[in-house]
Amino acid sequence: MAELLEMLGLSTSAELLSLRPPGWGYNLLRGLANSLQIALGAFGLGVVIGLFGASGKLYGGKVTRDLLAIYTTVIRAVPELVLILILYYVGTDIANKISSAIGGGRVEISGVVAGIWVLGVVQGAYATEVLRGAIQAVPAGQIEAAKSYGMPAWMTMRRVTIPAMMSFAVPGLANLWLIATKDTALLAVVGFSELTLETRQAASSTRAYFTFFLAAGALYLMVTLFSGVVFGRIEKWARRGQPSLRGGTR
Amino acid sequence: MTGLRALFQPHRIVLMLVFAALIVWCALSLRWDWIPKYAPLALQGLWATIWILVVSTVLGFLLAVPLGLAQAVGPWYLGIPARVFCTVIRGTPLLLQIWLLYYGLGSLFPEYPWIRSSELWPYLRQAWPYAILALTFSYAGYEGEVMRGAFSGVSKGQLETAKSFGMPRFTIFRRVWLPQAVRNVLPTLGGETILQLKATPLVATITVVEIYSVSSRVRADTFIVYEPLLLLAVVYMIIAGLIALAFRRLERKIPT
Numbered sequence: 001m002a003e004l005l006e007m008l009g010l011s012t013s014a015e016l017l018s019l020r021p022p023g024w025g026y027n028l029l030r031g032l033a034n035s036l037q038i039a040l041g042a043f044g045l046g047v048v049i050g051l052f053g054a055s056g057k058l059y060g061g062k063v064t065r066d067l068l069a070i071y072t073t074v075i076r077a078v079p080e081l082v083l084i085l086i087l088y089y090v091g092t093d094i095a096n097k098i099s100s101a102i103g104g105g106r107v108e109i110s111g112v113v114a115g116i117w118v119l120g121v122v123q124g125a126y127a128t129e130v131l132r133g134a135i136q137a138v139p140a141g142q143i144e145a146a147k148s149y150g151m152p153a154w155m156t157m158r159r160v161t162i163p164a165m166m167s168f169a170v171p172g173l174a175n176l177w178l179i180a181t182k183d184t185a186l187l188a189v190v191g192f193s194e195l196t197l198e199t200r201q202a203a204s205s206t207r208a209y210f211t212f213f214l215a216a217g218a219l220y221l222m223v224t225l226f227s228g229v230v231f232g233r234i235e236k237w238a239r240r241g242q243p244s245l246r247g248g249t250r
Numbered sequence: 251m252t253g254l255r256a257l258f259q260p261h262r263i264v265l266m267l268v269f270a271a272l273i274v275w276c277a278l279s280l281r282w283d284w285i286p287k288y289a290p291l292a293l294q295g296l297w298a299t300i301w302i303l304v305v306s307t308v309l310g311f312l313l314a315v316p317l318g319l320a321q322a323v324g325p326w327y328l329g330i331p332a333r334v335f336c337t338v339i340r341g342t343p344l345l346l347q348i349w350l351l352y353y354g355l356g357s358l359f360p361e362y363p364w365i366r367s368s369e370l371w372p373y374l375r376q377a378w379p380y381a382i383l384a385l386t387f388s389y390a391g392y393e394g395e396v397m398r399g400a401f402s403g404v405s406k407g408q409l410e411t412a413k414s415f416g417m418p419r420f421t422i423f424r425r426v427w428l429p430q431a432v433r434n435v436l437p438t439l440g441g442e443t444i445l446q447l448k449a450t451p452l453v454a455t456i457t458v459v460e461i462y463s464v465s466s467r468v469r470a471d472t473f474i475v476y477e478p479l480l481l482l483a484v485v486y487m488i489i490a491g492l493i494a495l496a497f498r499r500l501e502r503k504i505p506t
């Protein structure tokens with residue numbers, strides 16, 4: 001192994017990327033763990049916001065619908081970087097106001113929580129549109145049938161709408177998940193030590209820019225490709241019992 | 251005028267009044283005295299943003315056409331590299347790509363004396379060529395995938411008809427294949443161009459001066475937090491609205 005690396009001229013790179021202290025591998029993996037944690041949280045928060053947003057857009061009153069239209073339009077027209085800064089400052093301000101109102105001191109917000117909050121609000125706007133489209137694709141008769149059985153709204157959602165819309169929503173949600181993993185990189189600009197920032201710190205202190213940025217790119221790519229496989233499985237599962245899109249018996 | 255009547259329903263009027271009150275409150279009670287001092291810089295930044303957006307979209311699209319063609323109909327030795335390029339670009343964050351090109355190439359080039367003595371060196375020392383390169387690659391990567399679908403979506407009969415008229419291959423491409431492919435994906439291209447606009451502030455991290463970095467400078471100089479960011483958001487919304495409007499006009503001009 002060592003000879004092979006020597007032959008390819010990669011032994012210094014391997015040393016720099018090793019997991020033990022002279023190498024920076026551990027820092028990169030720690031950054032990756034942070035990134036994934038924020039992406040998972042933001043994606044979850046986004047889907048929850050999206051569910052409420054989609055039901056509000058479809059079944060809500062006039063004012064709710066207009067306000068949600070403003071939310072989705074504004075979020076999708078302003079760069080994520082600007083939104084992250086605005087939501088970050090607003091979030092810390094609100095947290096401090098609440099804490100001083102109940103008699104506490106200044107609160108220090110953890111980077112992970114702040115990251116989940118800002119990216120979650122951004123994801124929520126996209127998820128609203130994805131889920132709205134998916135709910136609209138469910139045949140109206142199924143939802144009406146559930147209502148005519150006397151199911152309460154939440155039970156209709158849980159038992160009929162959500163399972164029936166899953167197959168329509170999964171491709172869009174898979175796309176959103178990929179956006180979430182890549183958007184965590186933007187948090188580097190506000191100083192959270194996720195993968196991209198850890199990489200930059202490692203690169204600038206060793207001057208081995210190509211090694212580290214390519215390694216981080218490979219990590220991101222692995223996450224992307226692995227997610228593609230997982231979401232392919234989920235889509236197959238969500239589609240079970242439905243006629244195949246390609247036609248044929250299965 | 252049904253559009254106007256829809257706008258003047260009672261609840262919309264109330265909402266509009268609330269927003270008007272909000273805008274008046276913003277104008278009166280927030281600090282805007284920094285605007286005159288920074289206006290020239292902001293205009294310069296706005297110009298830079300638009301310039302970067304236009305150049306990278308045009309170059310990116312020109313690169314996306316061969317990428318799409320290679321994936322749709324090309325032989326495997328062209329198709330596979332094109333596919334790998336698109337996957338890598340779409341699978342890694344743009345910020346990482348920008349930093350890889352700027353810091354990576356920027357640290358590599360000075361080691362070669364012939365590059366340093368070449369006529370390109372004054373440009374290679376600046377940040378904007380790397381910004382344009384990264385944004386172009388990014389747009390090409392996303393659009394290559396879109397164009398692949400667009401090229402394979404044009405019906406075979408059209409191409410066969412053109413061939414039976416005796417058109418040379420390049421004429422077929424120019425007159426039949428490309429126009430129809432572009433027409434089918436025009437709405438997608440409009441959306442992607444807005445996404446590209448939203449990617450431009452990332453180049454501020456490698457010291458390119460555009461509208462986002464001007465707002466950062468205002469915040470750093472004056473310690474005013476919200477006002478520059480809110481104004482910046484409004485500016486981006488206006489540009490995004492203009493792009494959407496332009497593409498809608500273009501779509502309406504093209505007969506279906």
